[in-house]
Amino acid sequence: MAEITRDVLIIGAGAAGLTAANDLRQAGLSVAVLEARDRVGGRLWTDVIEGAMLEIGGQWVSPDQDALKDAIEELGLETYSRYRDGDSVYVGPDGQSHRFTGEMFPVAPATEAVIAEITERLDAMVAEIDPDRPWAHPKAEEWDTVTWDAWLRARTDDDEAVRNLAFATGTAMLTKPTHSFSLLQSLLMAASAGSYSNLVDADFILDKRVVGGLQQVPLRLAERLGDDVLLNQPVRSLEWGANGVTATTDDLTVSARYAILAHAPVLYSRISFVPPLPRRQHQMHQHLSMGFVIKVHAVYETPFWRAQGLSATAFSPYELVHEAYDNTNHGDERGTLVGFVSDANADGVFELSAEERKERILTSLSHYYGDEAKNPVVYYESDWGSEEWTRGAYAASFDMGGLHRYGADLRTPVGPIHFACSDLAGAGYQHVDGAIRMGHLAAANIVDAIRDAGPTESGD
Numbered sequence: 169m170a171e172i173t174r175d176v177l178i179i180g181a182g183a184a185g186l187t188a189a190n191d192l193r194q195a196g197l198s199v200a201v202l203e204a205r206d207r208v209g210g211r212l213w214t215d216v217i218e219g220a221m222l223e224i225g226g227q228w229v230s231p232d233q234d235a236l237k238d239a240i241e242e243l244g245l246e247t248y249s250r251y252r253d254g255d256s257v258y259v260g261p262d263g264q265s266h267r268f269t270g271e272m273f274p275v276a277p278a279t280e281a282v283i284a285e286i287t288e289r290l291d292a293m294v295a296e297i298d299p300d301r302p303w304a305h306p307k308a309e310e311w312d313t314v315t316w317d318a319w320l321r322a323r324t325d326d327d328e329a330v331r332n333l334a335f336a337t338g339t340a341m342l343t344k345p346t347h348s349f350s351l352l353q354s355l356l357m358a359a360s361a362g363s364y365s366n367l368v369d370a371d372f373i374l375d376k377r378v379v380g381g382l383q384q385v386p387l388r389l390a391e392r393l394g395d396d397v398l399l400n401q402p403v404r405s406l407e408w409g410a411n412g413v414t415a416t417t418d419d420l421t422v423s424a425r426y427a428i429l430a431h432a433p434v435l436y437s438r439i440s441f442v443p444p445l446p447r448r449q450h451q452m453h454q455h456l457s458m459g460f461v462i463k464v465h466a467v468y469e470t471p472f473w474r475a476q477g478l479s480a481t482a483f484s485p486y487e488l489v490h491e492a493y494d495n496t497n498h499g500d501e502r503g504t505l506v507g508f509v510s511d512a513n514a515d516g517v518f519e520l521s522a523e524e525r526k527e528r529i530l531t532s533l534s535h536y537y538g539d540e541a542k543n544p545v546v547y548y549e550s551d552w553g554s555e556e557w558t559r560g561a562y563a564a565s566f567d568m569g570g571l572h573r574y575g576a577d578l579r580t581p582v583g584p585i586h587f588a589c590s591d592l593a594g595a596g597y598q599h600v601d602g603a604i605r606m607g608h609l610a611a612a613n614i615v616d617a618i619r620d621a622g623p624t625e626s627g628d
């Protein structure tokens with residue numbers, strides 16, 4: 169068993185952990201990043217599948233994501249815009265596809281009026297919420313004890329309006345059934361992106377991509393750390409106390425003054441803590457769970473939809489693939505569509521054989537783009553639910569009532585153990601931007617703690 173000693177050990181080489189490690193290094197501290205997988209990036213993973221470069225995990229950057237935009241610029245990466253010329257497509261309750269432009273789905277005028285009115289109300293509520301402290305809102309408890317679905321249904325009996333309103337934070341973002349999380353959790357999701365309207369606006373939330381893939385961010389951050397990033401090192405146990413921490417993997421022991429747990433909170437229980445974490449953390453962590461979405465990639469010889477005047481932006485709360493976009497790579501002659509199958513629909517298609525699942529998914533895409541969508545040259549499903557070191561997508565959220573009950577303790581350090589992950593973020597919550605923000609925050613808190621503690625016995 170090899171042994172190393174550092175000032176800070178970081179568990180997880182995703183965007184959060186690698187950001188923290190770089191900040192700590194810049195502050196003059198030594199670090200070791202222990203990563204369970206054989207690669208860095210976590211939920212950022214750009215790979216070549218059957219000759220097609222695919223963003224298996226996160227990929228889009230939106231204009232409000234300053235922490236991510238700063239990292240992209242500082243790392244010397246280039247961005248490009250998502251293709252968006254032409255009409256969008258909406259499939260309504262009648263199963264018919266309708267072309268539209270702008271943000272409002274082509275629904276009946278009465279439904280449109282209901283959607284507009286409730287959207288305005290939601291924007292006002294979101295504006296009152298501090299995304300970093302949603303539990304501090306005077307109505308936090310009231311809003312955290314009504315489901316997102318029930319709150320919407322109490323506003324209107326227009327089912328199509330409810331489905332379209334519920335969609336943005338539910339199926340499309342938290343990727344959980346809308347009866348399983350609260351109004352407050354939904355408002356946090358919207359507040360983390362600036363407003364409910366921002367979240368609904370695909371041109372905002374899915375604005376830019378990085379040339380060469382978003383995994384370039386963690387790859388370049390890791391490059392700077394060199395040998396201090398150790399792959400294939402799942403941390404099995406973490407001893408902690410007043411004198412620091414010791415992490416043990418299958419073949420390595422790392423001792424440090426501080427640790428940062430930089431991975432999804434659903435995985436905290438994979439580590440044996442000695443002594444156990446406090447009661448509050450034991451309880452809180454059980455109320456956080458991952459959403460579940462399949463990201464489907466379909467590559468065609470040409471972006472055939474463009475010739476039909478379609479942008480490929482497509483939505484329907486009635487379709488298996490509830491949203492889809494043009495995801496053609498920068499400078500690529502072939503055309504790529506990306507679509508998403510969420511929560512209970514994802515459970516359902518995983519009951520089928522791989523062939524049947526592919527057929528059902530491509531048939532759903534064909535409802536937006538016609539029969540040509542049924543014959544991609546490359547087809548791939550990102551299934552993060554079966555990834556041992558992630559266990560779902562996109563990220564974790566609280567169950568009913570959990571956010572106001574536990575939220576304030578989400579990022580509170582436990583002795584020398586600090587926490588950083590996109591799933592704990594306020595601004596940038598569930599996004600790479602949030603992961604980077606949490607990485608900066610954990611590193612800054614440790615630097616402050618070391619400064620406050622003064623010189624150690626060894627004089628450093």
Ligand SMILES: Cc1cc2nc3c(=O)[nH]c(=O)nc-3n(C[C@H](O)[C@H](O)[C@H](O)COP(=O)(O)OP(=O)(O)OC[C@H]3O[C@@H](n4cnc5c(N)ncnc54)[C@H](O)[C@@H]3O)c2cc1C
Pocket residue numbers: 179180181182183184185202203204205208209210211212224225226227228229401402403404430431432435438439463550552557558560561562563588589590591598599600601603
């Ligand atoms: C399909 C998909 C699409 C997405 N789309 C977008 C998007 O378009 N835009 C966007 O901004 N965000 C998107 N996201 C979300 C974004 O990718 C994540 O929020 C972000 O990458 C999380 O970063 P992180 O560092 O907090 O955690 P992670 O990326 O999960 O990194 C944690 C790391 O810790 C490691 N680890 C876990 N346990 C241990 C252990 N015991 N020992 C050692 N290592 C361990 C894991 O292997 C992992 O590498 C998407 C996510 C998915 C899955």
